[in-house]
Amino acid sequence: MLSPTSTDVIRATLPVVGAAISDITTLFYRKMFDAHPELERDLFNRGNQKQGEQQKALAGAIAAFAALQLEPDQARVDLILSRIANKHASLGIEPSQYAIVHTHLFAAIVEVLGDAVTPEVAAAWDEVYWLMAETLIAMEAGLYASAGVAAGDVWRDVRVRERRHESADTVSFVLTSLDGSPLPSFAPGQYLSVAVHLPDGARQIRQYSLSSAPSRGDWRISVKRAGEVSNFLYHNVFEDDVVTVSTPFGDLVLQDDDAPLLLVSAGIGCTPMIGMLSHLADTEDSRPISVLHADRSASSHAHRAELTELVERLPFAVMHRWYEDLGARRPEGSLREGRADLGEVTIAPGTRAYLCGPLPFMLGMREALLAKDVPAENIHYEVFGPDSWSATV
Structure with a gap:
């Protein structure tokens, strides 16, 4: 929890820092990679760096975490940091690396904001950074311990x-x-x-x-x-x-209950759903399960036959599929042409929804689920790449 003095400073300076945070994170990565080229070469995703996705995700996470110190919402803090911690654990991030980030992040803040970074402002944002970093370090320590490995030894x-x-x-x-x-x-x-x-x-x-x-x-x-x-x-x-x-990590996991399930995917986002369905079929799960998948065409649909087989093994599972291009096929049964649409899909009360696919697809599905009165806390998701969702919803 932030000190009262730092809370007042963050409240006063968040609009300025938030407006400049994208410039700050872009400069931060440039400075860090200049000082530690091995991090860009051997650890960070070069593609995401080139496209700006990693910078955008970091900016969103920092700004959201700072804002949540002013209006605490532990559920949102847990959502944002849990996803980061799991990704860090899967990369073998160690506590000592947070000091490297701190050095170059604050150098970027000073360079971008100039004289606005008074000693009081620097101290307050330093407190925010280390509160976020120490929370992540503790989460990652728990993940490493649960996996039975030493920190970073994954x-x-x-x-x-x-x-x-x-x-x-x-x-x-x-x-x-x-x-x-x-x-x-x-x-x-x-x-x-x-x-x-x-x-x-x-x-x-x-x-x-x-x-x-x-x-x-x-x-x-x-x-x-x-x-x-x-x-x-x-x-x-x-x-x-x-x-x-x-070692496997990740927080998009089936909850240990018997709630009805809605598994929604597009493209290669089917892969965690296939894993979940394989587990559900192997354990002979008997709860209601709705499986929705969208793809460009049948030939693009990875695990297409396996998905059908898994749904058939589950006694109370139903499937809905949408292909943008049906080719010579005709819409019939669970197969539809066009983009996924939840309008005619019945969603049982208490359903837990799991989403994976391109970010615009998942955001659209989330809005449709909320419109069908699925509580936000029952909507879980996985993003392939930097997570720019959790800081914005």
Whole structure:
């Protein structure tokens, strides 16, 4: 909790800092990478940096966290920081790295805001930063402890047992341990990081949802051919190859209750839903489950046949599919043409909704769910890439 003095200063300066936060975070990354080029080369997502997505997400998180110190809302704080902490854990972030961020972030604040950064202003924002950082460090320590690993020690080599095409541009990899022992379990909906060394020498890391049930002793990820890491995996990794992956993390997980479920996905966002459905089918779950998926076409729909099979294994599950291009097919049964629309979908009281797909798709689905009286706290989501949602909703 912020001190009363710092609270007053943050209240007075938040509009100015908030208006400049995008400039601050952009300059921050430039300064940090100039001082530590290995972080840009070996840890941060170069694609997100180039597109400005990481800067936007960081700016939103800082501004939202600061605002929540003035009007406390612990649920929103937990939402924002839990997602960051899980992503950090999957990257093996260690407490000492927060000091590096602090140095270059505050150098950027001073450079952008100039004389407006008085000693009192600097002290107040320093307090905000360390309150946020120490909360994240504590969360990450809990995640590492739950995973049974030391802080940052999340990496292991695994072997590709099977590679299979799941659509025209997506392959799945079944991963096993090198010694044949079962891999650690995970919660349905979680993801792991994959680290690869690219031809230019950079070590780049991306996260992939686990698209298998946790009870099988192996891990499966599905990779769509898009972006430098996914393209590298698609074109270069085959059976018996060894890849480096992290322990599974992520907070888009099924709640331990019997609430009706609504699983909503678009494109490659189907992967955490496939993992959840695999678990639900393996445990013979009997609750009402509605599965909604949108895609460009049947040939683009990764895990299309598997999705149908999983829904058929669940006694009270129904499926709705939308393809923008049906080709020679005609709308029938659960198959519709166009974009996903919840207008005719019945949603049972008490439903928990899980969303994954492009951000505009998920924001649209969230608005539709709220309009159908689904409580905001029952709407859960996963963003592939920097999270620019949680700081804005």
